[in-house]
Amino acid sequence: MYNEALAKKSANTIRVLAAEAIQKAKSGHPGMPLGCADYAFTLWDKYLRHNPANPKWIGRDRFILSAGHGSMLIYSLLHLFNYGLSMDDLKNFRQWESLTPGHPEYGHTAGVDITTGPLGSGFASAVGMAIAKRHFAAKTGLDKSSFYNPRIFVISGDGCMMEGCSSEAASLAGHLKLDELVVFYDDNNISIEGNTSLAFSENVAARFEAFNWRIIRCDNANDAAQCDAALAQAMVSDGRPTLIVGKTAIGYGAPNKQGKSSSHGEPLGEEEIAALKQNIGFDEAPFTVPADVRAYCDARCAELEKEAAAWDKEFQAFLDADADRAKVISSYLNTEVPANIAEELLKAAPLDKPVASRASSGTVLQKAAELVPSLFGGAADLAPSTKTDVKGGGDFSAENPAGRNIHFGVRELGMGLAGNGMALFGTAIPYTSTFFVFSDYMKPAIRLAALQKLHQIYVFTHDSFYVGEDGPTHEPIEQIAMLRTFPV
Amino acid sequence: MYNEALAKKSANTIRVLAAEAIQKAKSGHPGMPLGCADYAFTLWDKYLRHNPANPKWIGRDRFILSAGHGSMLIYSLLHLFNYGLSMDDLKNFRQWESLTPGHPEYGHTAGVDITTGPLGSGFASAVGMAIAKRHFAAKTGLDKSSFYNPRIFVISGDGCMMEGCSSEAASLAGHLKLDELVVFYDDNNISIEGNTSLAFSENVAARFEAFNWRIIRCDNANDAAQCDAALAQAMVSDGRPTLIVGKTAIGYGAPNKQGKSSSHGEPLGEEEIAALKQNIGFDEAPFTVPADVRAYCDARCAELEKEAAAWDKEFQAFLDADADRAKVISSYLNTEVPANIAEELLKAAPLDKPVASRASSGTVLQKAAELVPSLFGGAADLAPSTKTDVKGGGDFSAENPAGRNIHFGVRELGMGLAGNGMALFGTAIPYTSTFFVFSDYMKPAIRLAALQKLHQIYVFTHDSFYVGEDGPTHEPIEQIAMLRTFPV
Numbered sequence: 016m017y018n019e020a021l022a023k024k025s026a027n028t029i030r031v032l033a034a035e036a037i038q039k040a041k042s043g044h045p046g047m048p049l050g051c052a053d054y055a056f057t058l059w060d061k062y063l064r065h066n067p068a069n070p071k072w073i074g075r076d077r078f079i080l081s082a083g084h085g086s087m088l089i090y091s092l093l094h095l096f097n098y099g100l101s102m103d104d105l106k107n108f109r110q111w112e113s114l115t116p117g118h119p120e121y122g123h124t125a126g127v128d129i130t131t132g133p134l135g136s137g138f139a140s141a142v143g144m145a146i147a148k149r150h151f152a153a154k155t156g157l158d159k160s161s162f163y164n165p166r167i168f169v170i171s172g173d174g175c176m177m178e179g180c181s182s183e184a185a186s187l188a189g190h191l192k193l194d195e196l197v198v199f200y201d202d203n204n205i206s207i208e209g210n211t212s213l214a215f216s217e218n219v220a221a222r223f224e225a226f227n228w229r230i231i232r233c234d235n236a237n238d239a240a241q242c243d244a245a246l247a248q249a250m251v252s253d254g255r256p257t258l259i260v261g262k263t264a265i266g267y268g269a270p271n272k273q274g275k276s277s278s279h280g281e282p283l284g285e286e287e288i289a290a291l292k293q294n295i296g297f298d299e300a301p302f303t304v305p306a307d308v309r310a311y312c313d314a315r316c317a318e319l320e321k322e323a324a325a326w327d328k329e330f331q332a333f334l335d336a337d338a339d340r341a342k343v344i345s346s347y348l349n350t351e352v353p354a355n356i357a358e359e360l361l362k363a364a365p366l367d368k369p370v371a372s373r374a375s376s377g378t379v380l381q382k383a384a385e386l387v388p389s390l391f392g393g394a395a396d397l398a399p400s401t402k403t404d405v406k407g408g409g410d411f412s413a414e415n416p417a418g419r420n421i422h423f424g425v426r427e428l429g430m431g432l433a434g435n436g437m438a439l440f441g442t443a444i445p446y447t448s449t450f451f452v453f454s455d456y457m458k459p460a461i462r463l464a465a466l467q468k469l470h471q472i473y474v475f476t477h478d479s480f481y482v483g484e485d486g487p488t489h490e491p492i493e494q495i496a497m498l499r500t501f502p503v
Numbered sequence: 504m505y506n507e508a509l510a511k512k513s514a515n516t517i518r519v520l521a522a523e524a525i526q527k528a529k530s531g532h533p534g535m536p537l538g539c540a541d542y543a544f545t546l547w548d549k550y551l552r553h554n555p556a557n558p559k560w561i562g563r564d565r566f567i568l569s570a571g572h573g574s575m576l577i578y579s580l581l582h583l584f585n586y587g588l589s590m591d592d593l594k595n596f597r598q599w600e601s602l603t604p605g606h607p608e609y610g611h612t613a614g615v616d617i618t619t620g621p622l623g624s625g626f627a628s629a630v631g632m633a634i635a636k637r638h639f640a641a642k643t644g645l646d647k648s649s650f651y652n653p654r655i656f657v658i659s660g661d662g663c664m665m666e667g668c669s670s671e672a673a674s675l676a677g678h679l680k681l682d683e684l685v686v687f688y689d690d691n692n693i694s695i696e697g698n699t700s701l702a703f704s705e706n707v708a709a710r711f712e713a714f715n716w717r718i719i720r721c722d723n724a725n726d727a728a729q730c731d732a733a734l735a736q737a738m739v740s741d742g743r744p745t746l747i748v749g750k751t752a753i754g755y756g757a758p759n760k761q762g763k764s765s766s767h768g769e770p771l772g773e774e775e776i777a778a779l780k781q782n783i784g785f786d787e788a789p790f791t792v793p794a795d796v797r798a799y800c801d802a803r804c805a806e807l808e809k810e811a812a813a814w815d816k817e818f819q820a821f822l823d824a825d826a827d828r829a830k831v832i833s834s835y836l837n838t839e840v841p842a843n844i845a846e847e848l849l850k851a852a853p854l855d856k857p858v859a860s861r862a863s864s865g866t867v868l869q870k871a872a873e874l875v876p877s878l879f880g881g882a883a884d885l886a887p888s889t890k891t892d893v894k895g896g897g898d899f900s901a902e903n904p905a906g907r908n909i910h911f912g913v914r915e916l917g918m919g920l921a922g923n924g925m926a927l928f929g930t931a932i933p934y935t936s937t938f939f940v941f942s943d944y945m946k947p948a949i950r951l952a953a954l955q956k957l958h959q960i961y962v963f964t965h966d967s968f969y970v971g972e973d974g975p976t977h978e979p980i981e982q983i984a985m986l987r988t989f990p991v
Contacts, residue, residue, distance in 0.1 A: 040972065042972050043972075083976070109972040116972075116974040117972045117973040117974040117977070118973060118974045118976050118977070120974065120975070130976060131976070132973070132974065132976030132977060133940075133941065133943075133944075133976055134913050135913075173913070174884065174913035175913075177671065177674065177884075177912045177913040177914050178667070178671070178913055178914065178915075178944075179666070179667020179668050179669075179670050179671040179914065179916060179917060180667050181667075182667050182670035182671075183665065183666070183667040183670075186665065186703065186705045187702065189704070189705060190702060190703065190704045190705065206884045206912070206913065207884045207885055207886075207887060207888070208882070208884050208885075208886050208887065208910055213898065213900075213910040213912075214675065214678060214884065214910040214911060214912030215674065215678065215912050216677070216678045216715065217674045217677060217678065217713055217714045217715060218713040218715075219713070220713075221709065221712065221713035222710050222713035222714070224709065224713075225705055225706040225707070225708075225709035225710035225712075225713060226705045226710070227704065227705060227706075394696070396662065396665075396694045396695045396696050396702065397695055397696075398695075398696050399695060399696065400695070410701065412701075422696055422701040422702040423702060424665045424694070424701075424702030424703050425622050425623075425661070425662035425663075425665040425666055425694065426665050426666065426667065427666075428667060429667065452621075453621065453947075455621075455946040455947045455950060456621075456666075456916075456946075456947050458943040458944075458946045458985075459941075459943045459944050462943060462981075463976070466975050466976065484528065484530050484531075484597040484604075484605045485605040485606060485620070486604040486605040486606045486608065486620065487608070487954050488571070488606050488618060488619070488620030488621055488951070488954065489605070489606070489620060492988075492990050493950075493985075493988035493989055493990060496984070496985075496988040497946075497981075497984075497985045497988055500980075500981035500984040500985055500988075501981055502980050502981060
């Protein structure tokens with residue numbers, strides 16, 4: 016049962032845990048967790064559908080900390096919500112082999128749904144998650160169910176908003192009307208070099224309106240009640256993705272550093288932590304969760320587990336009602352690939368006649384799409400050239416989410432990052448395609464795919480320097496060497 | 504003297520030359536030159552300050568074909584305006600070692616001020632050109648002169664607008680109030696995969712308004728009079744960069760392909776070229792400039808040369824009036840570097856004590872900035888970490904264009920491409936800086952710098968995998984190998 020006073024105290028617990036862990040590590044980013052604690056706790060406590068007992072629960076909403084440097088925010092939340100991060104883990108923040116590395120790492124810490132750090136990347140991958148969810152739901156009839164509707168919640172900072180990849184992804188999300196996407200923009204006016212007014216004076220809300228997003232304003236996102244109101248409004252779709260513009264003070268609560276760039280990327284200092292605790296009336300020993308906060312979160316976890324169990328029952332009934340449908344659902348959830356796929360693909364594209372490799376790749380793709388329902392992707396406005404359309408698959412769109420061909424537009428990096436999100440969502444084997452030379456634009460996305468060990472397929476055609484007549488800007492020379500350098 | 508009928512005929516000459524050259528080459532992109540011929544010819548004929556007799560004339564405006572695949576547009580213009588491209592050169596379009604390669608190449612064809620092709624890159628580099636111009640003018644007093652005010656004209660297509668790098672650059676340009684920037688958005692609703700509505704339904708004009716740009720609408724940019732009116736309005740600054748939203752039909756004039764994606768990236772075909780010529784009343788043998796068009800362009804070239812000569816006189820008087828100022832101007836125009844700079848820099852940062860390499864780099868930068876006035880740059884919101892602030896140099900801004908430190912914001916690719924534009928403008932040795940791992944975002948920009956053999960300095964700090972606590976997203980492992988793969 017939601018309790019405003021305890022929610023506030025819980026948010027303050029996050030603040031103190033974050034500040035203390037960063038102080039102990041002697042490095043880290045306190046400003047963001049302190050600024051976003053009220054919003055994030057309100058979200059996790061009252062709106063986020065999740066299941067601490069099963070971090071991979073398929074009914075869960077996704078939580079993307081696109082501003083990944085604020086990792087102590089998610090670690091504190093995972094601790095409060097019993098995801099298996101102990102107080103010792105928090106004390107080991109940023110230590111070698113700890114469960115609490117400097118930036119959140121997928122596959123390493125339970126409850127972390129994506130690796131973030133490079134700014135904008137989490138945002139763009141969230142768009143991919145929404146695409147994968149839409150498609151999965153449409154292909155399986157789950158979109159008609161009353162219970163399946165995972166939302167994708169993102170926290171983005173000013174840095175994420177400045178990166179071009181988030182613009183690419185936001186434009187695509189607005190186009191596709193991905194209303195399961197709820198992005199909180201931590202609008203704190205501070206960047207590393209100082210006030211954002213040094214470099215960033217655009218009207219972010221107006222830009223997102225131009226992208227066909229709904230804007231919800233939260234003029235004081237350090238007030239839990241205002242966060243609550245913004246989230247309540249966000250839960251009722253108007254058919255567009257939602258941007259909550261949350262005005263926060265970076266380092267909120269730290270009396271001498273709040274609102275200053277000095278709170279962004281270095282420990283507050285012992286004195287300032289003492290001042291913070293006094294300022295917010297937090298009277299506990301270091302690394303302590305107050306007993307009433309502990310009890311409050313435990314009670315919420317019990318509720319969440321019950322809710323998840325009820326959901327699981329509905330889902331099981333849905334599976335039991337139609338065995339064929341259940342099989343389809345399973346093929347997506349397990350991204351099933353037939354054991355003999357290599358053999359089948361070779362049969363589909365016999366090597367007895369000379370044929371352009373992209374044509375042969377296109378032939379193979381048709382067969383692969385037939386054998387692997389969860390194979391899902393598209394190109395950055397080059398499908399006719401890269402031969403990546405699944406014939407008869409239809410176009411993926413807001414109106415036809417069952418369509419198998421995604422038109423990513425001329426947005427290579429956004430496409431690559433969306434592909435990562437599609438893989439992370441767990442119901443798709445994504446493929447993304449462009450000319451090989453433009454893999455350059457995708458480098459940061461491919462690196463994140465490698466770090467996360469994602470099953471991602473890249474179809475890079477026009478891979479010889481002998482694309483010839485388009486000239487050096489289109490001739491891949493060093494790209495194969497670049498891709499071979501990835502640590503995998 | 505401007506003549507509307509002859510201007511129209513000249514635009515049609517561009518259409519036919521483009522269609523014929525592409526047909527002869529058996530590859531190329533006719534849609535864009537046909538769609539943009541009216542705007543481009545109006546611009547070159549009536550507004551662009553240029554000097555065919557001296558393509559490097561320092562008083563010139565810059566023309567950036569960001570939609571570089573439309574290269575036959577600029578080659579036709581260079582032919583009409585006597586830049587030394589012969590009809591044989593046009594006939595050799597896309598042939599090995601011709602002056603008319605598939606995409607425009609800087610340093611290869613006189614009158615081409617930048618290499619373009621990778622979409623969005625020209626747009627973002629144009630912003631760098633405007634930054635360099637502002638700074639140069641402010642540092643030399645030319646901003647107070649009546650004659651020095653080069654404008655930067657860009658033609659961008661839908662693809663450029665979808666790329667994130669143009670968003671990054673546009674946001675920065677709006678922030679810096681770069682009103683010398685006039686971008687024509689060739690809004691033709693067509694992309695390679697089909698109608699832009701497949702992937703791109705945002706309101707571009709509203710987005711640019713959010714970036715603090717002025718919007719001028721040109722509802723029929725295949726009408727020279729409307730292009731003229733839009734340009735006339737664009738010439739009067741309102742203190743913001745200008746976006747002309749020009750509605751065009753791709754492949755305009757080709758009766759069966761106009762408005763269709765089939766006109767974008769392949770020859771029209773002999774039959775359609777015949778139909779085009781009939782449709783626009785162009786009754787000439789292949790590869791022929793009508794005599795009246797030839798005479799009209801020659802007359803304009805003579806005027807332009809006269810205008811340039813008059814300008815040169817004013818400039819010379821400006822130089823003569825103040826010998827010290829003339830020396831400063833020369834140090835920028837020649838991007839002068841003292842012969843003994845290596846020695847001086849080594850003296851500035853003695854190696855007798857162990858010191859962090861980024862600190863040492865920062866020390867060297869101070870000295871270099873002192874010795875090289877045209878050294879000019881900044882960081883992607885990491886200057887305090889990368890130590891790239893020139894102390895006492897001031898912040899570059901709309902209000903203080905003489906400031907030496909550019910705050911690029913968290914926009915690595917936009918920064919890299921702006922750096923290219925700064926180098927291309929000819930008055931700056933640019934440096935750009937971020938953590939080494941984020942050179943990934945800049946790969947497409949660095950490649951273009953290498954292809955154009957630009958004097959660009961990258962300050963990549965945190966270059967050891969031992970950045971440690973920030974974790975793998977921040978640890979450069981493969982970046983040095985990636986950079987070593989560049990063909991130079």
